[in-house]
Amino acid sequence: MRTxxxxxxxxSSWSLRPWILLRVLGIxxxxxLVPFGKDYGFSPSxxxxxxxxxxxxxxxxxxxxxxxxxxxxxxxPADRGARAWARSACxxxxxxxxxxxxxxxxxxxxxxALNEIPPALRADIDRIESLWADGIARFxxxxxxxxxxxxxxxFFAPVVFRIQTYGLEVNRGxxxxxxxxxxxxxxxxxxxxxxxxxxxxxxxEVDLAKYGRIVEDLRAV
Numbered sequence: 001m002r003t004x005x006x007x008x009x010x011x012s013s014w015s016l017r018p019w020i021l022l023r024v025l026g027i028x029x030x031x032x033l034v035p036f037g038k039d040y041g042f043s044p045s046x047x048x049x050x051x052x053x054x055x056x057x058x059x060x061x062x063x064x065x066x067x068x069x070x071x072x073x074x075x076x077p078a079d080r081g082a083r084a085w086a087r088s089a090c091x092x093x094x095x096x097x098x099x100x101x102x103x104x105x106x107x108x109x110x111x112x113a114l115n116e117i118p119p120a121l122r123a124d125i126d127r128i129e130s131l132w133a134d135g136i137a138r139f140x141x142x143x144x145x146x147x148x149x150x151x152x153x154x155f156f157a158p159v160v161f162r163i164q165t166y167g168l169e170v171n172r173g174x175x176x177x178x179x180x181x182x183x184x185x186x187x188x189x190x191x192x193x194x195x196x197x198x199x200x201x202x203x204x205e206v207d208l209a210k211y212g213r214i215v216e217d218l219r220a221v
Contacts, residue, residue, distance in 0.1 A: 013158030
């Protein structure tokens with residue numbers, strides 16, 4: 001059996017990536033949610049996500065995606081050029097956009113007003129908009145690498161929630177993609193589960209206060 005260990009859905013952007021990919025593609029797995037602050041000894045890195053299958057342990061979201069792709073070709077686009085683009089975009093998301101991560105941490109259940117939009121954050125947002133527009137224009141949409149949802153859409157799913165949480169200003173094309181993602185059944189499923197969580201993680205909550213203020217809290221008490 002394939003088991004995916006994840007953390008709180010309200011906060012865990014890294015967990016969302018393999019989870020949403022498996023759910024949208026209909027690849028069966030057992031979910032085990034271990035809240036932040038608990039023992040993550042099941043993972044060699046002591047972090048989530050972590051996948052265990054047939055006695056094999058795979059950690060880190062990108063490694064998990066590649067492991068799943070070995071037996072499920074639909075994880076990546078069928079076209080070689082689209083596949084190369086999608087892998088490059090995933091790798092850029094995996095290693096980049098530090099200012100977006102720092103200032104706009106994932107917190108699905110609140111709506112935030114940022115104190116400011118620093119130039120470095122604006123540059124990250126602009127690059128994401130350019131990247132998304134490039135993929136949709138090259139491969140015809142409606143998803144980033146073509147007709148079907150693939151790993152590259154999964155990797156940018158946390159950005160979609162960040163745009164919603166922080167009310168980030170984006171252009172019309174970006175907004176259309178964000179709306180498409182937010183209306184995806186599996187994204188709604190993750191979001192609603194995140195709202196229902198009653199856990200609070202001090203580190204994530206403190207990070208919110210560094211850069212803005214909560215204007216609406218939709219989470220369960």
